[in-house]
Amino acid sequence: MSTEKPLRILHCFRSPVGGVFRHVRDLVEEHVKHGHEVGILCDSSTGGEHEEKLFEQIKPMLSLGLIRLPIGRSVGPSDLAALWKAYQHIRSLQPDVLHGHSAKGGVLARLIGSALRVNRYRVARLYSPHGGSLHYDRNSLRGHVFFNVERLLERFTDALCFVCHYEQKTYAEKVGTPRTQARMIYNGVQESEFSPVPLNADARQFLYIGMLRDLKGPDVFIDAFVEAEKLTGNHLTGIIVGDGPERDKYQAAITAAGLSERMTMYPSMPARKAFALAETVIVPSRAESLPYIILEAIAAEKPVIASRVGGIPEIIGEKSQALVTAGDAGNLAQTMIKSLRSPDWKQQTLPDANEFRQRFSTPVMAGQILSLYRELLAKA
Template structure:
């Protein structure tokens, strides 16, 4: 058997697909006999974060380490790499893997000069979501480019992310590796809907997720019996209030429920059609999860969603297009005659290309390759 590795995963806030990715990876590595520790942001370490990490603790033999990592650059960014560097020495870390813009920045800086420590980075969108024209974007992109020589590998979760990185930052050459996110076998258990809602959105309530376009599309849709469809929004975020106000302004507040943050499968159990109206994405777990749960899925053609849809990519709709989104949602409500065949092709594609075993196994192999 290969010598067990001691791995330190570095991320900022334990939320969303990035955290799901780290959890799945940590569980897999632990099951294979490796030892894992996690660094998270102490500034956003609330009760909900603590609950999530508590569930992960059995897979973390090297523990959870809260360190202040602000979302935007500040004085703490000078201190954090030194704190992580101490952890690397204390736990004799073999691999340090940074996730997201800030996690990747601190992980690689912390391991500078440590020849026996492998340095990896997965963007998860991260700096790629910052426009090059903005001050923050210019800073992040410059830092990304400067850290490529100090990275052993950069793991992209989609071909789209790899292409965007080459165009916006630089070509990492042979250091760049594409490994798709993956789902566990449990995720492929069907989730029947109780029909309480027609549509469900699962994600962070912020502009980037296209919630405004979803709300504006809803009034254009009518059910067979002439009634109006209902929409369930699972998630929370910085723009929740403005979306609540918009639903009132559009006169659809009785059709919409803001249910707050909870597991995606709770939403899948209450609605038959999942809508992902994002303006930007990397490789969103929620699209794969909805397909695996046997939901009908309406999604925009952004980021790596086309890779998830594979043979059904032509079914995706343009982003920021209320009319196109409403048309696709109406077609699902009407029950397109070829819908079952398309869903079966989607399910087969996701099951073959996006498994947890494949994702984590491929990443572990990158860790082990010298």
């Protein structure tokens, strides 16, 4: 057993939904298992019933507490009030590590950590972009502003922690070669998730699960579904699981296409519960970093078809036939048809199970991140 003293770790992020929330929950669980004290600071206005249930599950693990403050999506005057309230909370907790996730969380963790440093308080300041502002076009006004801010904030950063090589490369291209320490550590899934999920008796053929917004491509899935039906001359079946700002738009598109009997929408639910609803998982995103849903699906031994964006090829394999052109409904439709006609589609297109498990497990991820925390504190 390690004789090193337990750490006090606080994770800061804005939106408690999707992959970032999943990433933080996994780190909390693993680090608490090893005796560390952990807390969370995030927005109080984001998330629904599903996220509230997740908070209830992890609250007993949060010895440093769950701090929820109003943190807006866009930059505005309210950010100053949020920053001050967050500083007051964090100062009272005396953390060893402040780990910021995505843009707003990164700002909070690094500025507050730096304020504590001014008062000679020893704290490690980390930032994980998780895609976030890196999705902006560097030639756009917004992108130019965000990337200059990211560059400035490097001065207040002890380490940048990227979740895939794509994210690290994109940061270097859009912000610049990091002037502080940088580390690439893959996301991982829990050991308990490396087991197949049996299909329900009434399971459909295709499943989209994720945020309901155009960036994630549910509209591409619907269009590809329509196209695949035309090309095959057969009715297909599908499921959409998720919540988001454009849910009503997608429901209207399903109705307009005459798919109401063959494509059903459900609110957010645990991924493994959703996996029982359909055979093949479709991830038609226009932009991604390293999406958990693909890691979860492969661990559950589900066939996957996904956009060739972000770090997805690092998971599935650069040459996999399961990769499609982002935003191209025709290409997705053709690949969906191919999966239906290939009995060994999963074996043909997905990575070796043992190699996948060695690279993308939560204990491996959490152990590498903890080592980075220790390394930074030794230098502080």
